[in-house]
Amino acid sequence: MPTMTRSHLAKALTGVAVAATAALALAGCSGAGAGSAGSKSGGTLNVLMVNNPQMIDLQKLTADNFTKETGIKVNYTVLPEDSLRAKASQEFSSQAGQYDVATISNYEVPFYSKNGWLLSLDDNVAKSADFQQSDILKPIQDALTGSDGKIYAEPFYGESSMLYYRTDVFKQLGLTMPANPTWDQVAQFADKIKSSESGMAGICLRGQPGWGQMVAPLTTVVNTMGGTWFDDDWNAQVTGEGFTKALNFYVDLVKKDGENGAPQAGYTECLNDMTQGKAAMWYDATAAAGSLEASDSPVAGKIGYAPAPVDKTQSSGWLYSWAWGIEKASKNQANAEKFIEWASGPKYAELVAKKFGWAEVPPGTRTSLYENPDYQKGAAAFYKQVQSAIDSAKPNDPGTQKRPAPGIQFVAIPEFANLGTDASQQFSDAIAGKTSVDAALKSVQAEAQKVGDKYKK
DSSP: OOOOOHHHHHHHHTTSOOOOOEEEEEEOBOTTSOGGGGSOOOOEEEEEEEOOHHHHHHHHHHIIIIIHHHOOEEEEEEEOHHHHHHHHHHHHHHTOOSOSEEEEETTTHHHHHHTTOBOOOTTTTTTOTTTOGGGBOHHHHHHTBOTTSOBOOEEEEEEOEEEEEEHHHHHHTTOOOOSSOBHHHHHHHHHHHHTTTOSSBSOBOOOSSSTTTTHHHHHHHHHHTTOOSBOTTOOBOTTSHHHHHHHHHHHHHHHHHSOTTGGGOOHHHHHHHHHTTSBSEEEEEGGGHHHHTSTTOTTTTOEEEEEOOBSSSSOOOOOEEEEEEEBTTOSOHHHHHHHHHHHTSTTHHHHHHHHHOGGGSOOSSBHHHHHOHHHHHHTTTTHHHHHHHHHHOOTTSOSSSOOSSOOSSSOSSTTHHHHHHHHHHHHHHHHHTSSOHHHHHHHHHHHHHHHHHHHOO
16 A cells, blocks of 8 residues: 655644643553563653543553652643644654654554554563563454554554443333344434434434544444445545435434534534433444443443444444554653553553443453453443444445455545545535535545545556
8 A cells, every 4th residue: 555755644634623732741650560661760751642531541540650660750742632633643754753652543553654653562562471462352453553564552442333322211212222223223213312302312423523533433324325435446436325325314314313513523522412411322432331331420320332333234333442652753662662561551451440440441452351350340331242343343344345445434544534534524514504415525526536546556
């Protein structure tokens, strides 16, 4: 697969709006980590991190654990998801060395590693007996492995996608969620809930612009409805029958039965709506389950979990991991490796469980976590569904037709960050009524074909 120049990659993500950073100087975490993390070395680390709930827990644990054990202080820069991606892209493509470690994903790992922007973790972290690399779930490890077979990132958490629903609302309205729901069934449920005078949205779906926001769940709908961004010969298929059906379905569902402010609603907004009882269903990342079942969650014990809805395929859940990558230009590589050994190590789960409860342990990383009786008890409501969703994800065959690059909720090429973000703005505008679905599809088709033409032989 052709790679992207540094300037090209930086340009690809700079269109994302940059939010204010929350730079927190915190001392690091503990002897809950792996072998080499237990030796005091001192120094500092600069970590660039997304502001998801699990990462906020990590911040709270850092000073009394990792730093206390190693003497390494950690300066966190915490950003919303889209801003984080833009910042990380600029940092790694320029190899500025401002940050030692960053949360990146299985989208970035293939071309970041191929361009030489990441430090291989094979020689130290992955070889540490205490780290137990073989314990990492295979779909997640494979997704974080470069084309040269080396591991370039370790998962902080892994996820697929699934459907959340309020069991009490379904019972009250006499609705029964099927074991494997279809999108048509979900739409029917959403309509009945919205029209029941419950004051709740029937469903929450991301409408916020961003290739990692609206485009992620939308692309899984495209896949299962028979569409794709590109066919196997790199011909754009955005105006094709499957993609057209999926976008019309998605936009209509959100406009009719979705959340208030849908064009600005992303993962965080939908999580808040679900937690606050403003929505009865939500299709999104499996990683949200721990927050919904947290001890202080108003809806804990009221949430049901179902597989990602389907249409023409047997499954449609995505595969994703927020993972730790070390910038090749880092001058603190040894300390960075210690941090990863701690934050992604097998004992970190015990630390989180002790402080916050087993339901809030970062999921989707290790076989041992899913075999742990304490975790099975604490996350009884959702752990089986999450593990099943990750295991059934098919990044190389997510739809009904062959495609030229892997990826479920994205196309694994560097240009997709720019293409997906531009497309999402137009799709979001369709939800807001600023443009029509047909106009958005035609415009994005033209953009997609320009990308496809670069890859044609």
